Amino acid sequence: MNTLDTGLTGETLTQILEEVLPTAAQRRAVLQQLRDRPTLLTGEGAYGSPRVIMLTEALISYGARSIIAPACPVCGRTLPLRFKHGDLRCCRRCYAIGLRRTCGRCGEVGDIASRTPDGDPVCDRCTKADPANHETCGECGRRAWCRPRPDGTRLCRSCHTEPVARCSRCGKSKPCYRSATASPICPSCSRSKAPCVRCGNVRLIAYRADDGGALCQACGETTEPCSSCGRDSRVITRTPDGPICRNCYRADPRFVRECRTCGTVEHLYHDRLCNRCAAIRWLRDLFADPEGVIRPDLGGIVKALTAGRPLPLLNLLERTSKRHQLQRLREADSGLDHHFLDQLGTSRDVASLRAALVAAGLLPPRDEYLIAFETWLTETVNQVGERDDEKLIRRFGTWSVLRPLRRAAARRPLSYGQVAPPRTQIRSAIRFLSWLRDHDHTLATCTQADLDAWLTSDGPGRPEIRRFISWATKQHYLTDVTFPSPDRPGRGQSAIEDDERWSIVHRLLHDDSLDTRVRVAGCLVLLYGQSVSRIAPLTGDQIIDDPGQMRLQLGTRPVDVPAPLADLLRELVTADHHGAVLGETGHRWLFPGRYANQHMHPASLNRLLNAVGAHSRPGRSTALMDLASQLPPVVVSKLLGLHISTATEWAQAAGHTRPGYAASVARRRR
Secondary structure, eight states: OGGGTOOOOHHHHHHHHHHHOOSHHHHHHHHHHHHHOGGGGBTOGGGSOHHHHHHHHHHHHTTOSSOBOOOOTTTOOOOOOOEEETTEEEOHHHHHHHTOEEOTTTOOEEOEEEEOTTOOEEEHHHHHHOGGGOEEOTTTOOEEOEEEOTTSOEEETTTOOOOEEEOTTTOOEEEOBTTTSSSOBOHHHHTOEEEOTTTOOEEEOOEEOTTSOEEOHHHHSOEEEOTTTOOEEEOOEEETTEEEOHHHHHHOGGGEEEOTTTOOEEEOOBTTBOHHHHHHHHHHHHHOOTTSOOOHHHHHHHHHHTTSOHHHHHHHHTSHHHHHHHHGGGGOTTOOOHHHHHTTOSOHHHHHHHHHHHHTTSSOOOOHHHHHHHHHHHHHHHTOOSHHHHHHHHHIIIIIIIHHHHHHHHHSOOOHHHHHHHHHHHHHHHHHHHHHHHTTOOSTTOOHHHHHHHHHSSSTTSGGGHHHHHHHHHTTSSOSOOOOOOOOOOTTTTOOOHHHHHHHHHHHHHOTTSOHHHHHHHHHHHHHOOOHHHHTTOBGGGEEEOSSOEEEOSSSSOEEEOHHHHHHHHHHHHSOOOOOSSSOOOTTBSSBOSSTTOBOOHHHHHHHHHHTTOOHHHHHHHHHHHHHTTSOHHHHHHHHTOOHHHHHHHHHHTTOOHHHHHHHHHHHHO
16 A cells, blocks of 8 residues: 555554454455455455455545545446445445346336245335235324334325435425435435436436436437337337337336325326326425425415316426426415416416416406406507507597496406407407508598498408497597498398208217217207307206206206217216316316316317317207297297297297287287
8 A cells, every 4th residue: 555655654554454454364355355456446446345445435535645436337436335246346226226127016127125925026116005014104094105203103105204404405404315314315406417328418317227327308208119009109118028108108007006195096107106296296396495395375376286187287397488487476475466477478378377276266256358358458559550540449449348348247257259349349440540541531531432432342340340430420530421230130041951950960969989078069059059158158067867857957947858969968977078277177067168167168169069060150040940930939938048039039030920820819809
């Protein structure tokens, strides 16, 4: 050792030798190894005995020069070499990789924790999932795999929490792993970044290579032929038979595991956590302050977001921009409100977040259609170029359009059908004023000839200008101008042929390839004359499923539903049609929507019907014409939920003479 120029005195070297090699036999054995291989103390300690490695570590701890810590001969990392790999010394991880075997229960290659009575190896996951290894938790009392606490009690994974310590990486006081050591690490930092063994970039560890090296998301998700289906797909896991893609992984019962937190048995998301527990942990990491504490209001948000389906929430959290958007909720120190959410934007994700918080009671409900129309009106008016035209459109939109909408919203929430026509009317007014400017006119100099020329020209929004012309005439912006009366189509003019109607009904009832929602909605349109705006908010409470006959409450009296459609309604009630992206799914709706506790948008349902040829307006007209020709108006009104005057008009259009005959008899008696 003197030839290595360690820089240590003889007394220090003697002290080190006495501590590491207390017996003469140990000193002679180490001396013989150094004679045979002099480079053992300069980086090749893996070829020596454990005493050689201990001597190297002791010399380095005393500050010796020319002494090099040995690296693992398998992975090349400089770590304590406490295990044996053939004739060499290796680190713990490489030693464990060499001991991996195929589990006799799940069939996966992993670390072996125990063996069956027949001697077959059992991996760590299967060992913990075996009821024979479960104990009674000292806190919740349920039987599960338990871990010991310092006080001697044994707790399950749900009750067990790591002791609080200062993380050696981020410096925050959090529940940490290895809290009793000199380098505790919190759960967030344990999933920290590392150099990818393939691309070399320092990124989050998403996968592990066969030798245990870190792999990033891009390098880990390789595309290979799946050993189950044979298609080239991203590899999710590997078995002794070969790689497995995501679809085959989800369909294979071998990969169903027990969540280490809640005990749910399903296909786990990551880190032995189910989808719901993974989403909860992800949200808690986003909302926790530097001390690892979550405010009570943020805890309510976590509960509200995880009340629905967890997989869409995880898909949202996987996007960095959406995580940052959710993380901004911590900035609402004075309390979360609608105004703060408005600052996050108007995307669908923000709307889903708002609906989830309203459904959970964390935000008061508000009329979103009214708020959206007010915002749209302000932005549209500000884009009008001419100052005079901007003033006119602002007055018209505020007093003639927005004020009636506010009055209607005070009685009940607005619908899409109430706010869509006013937008078209305002756009038409802007086009009309622009057309007048292009023809060297203003609204004050507009004549009947100018209005007629506008109405007969090609372009969108011609009939919708009627409301603006009426308002401008009452406000004396226009004089000596009249708007021609529109030609309103009579009842049943847009009806389709009866043979075509029954052909579509036959397909909806018997084509199993169609979506159940489309089949039920199409039948309600073509058989019962229901509009899409009345079908979308139907709930399960309106279905009366008696043993002998199913009935559907469309009006004041329930209507009987025949067997083929009744079977579809039962399937619709029990089927999971996804529902809300975030928050409660709102299963009380027969047609759940994208947002929490809301039904499907009528426009979305109408698009689904149009895709299969079941157009709602002509189909409804044909159905009502057929029913009105067979039933009295009062019966049609009570069964289908129509106003009695509307039902009478349909009866007259269908040539039903009974109402006229009854009226003539009554007059004759008088």
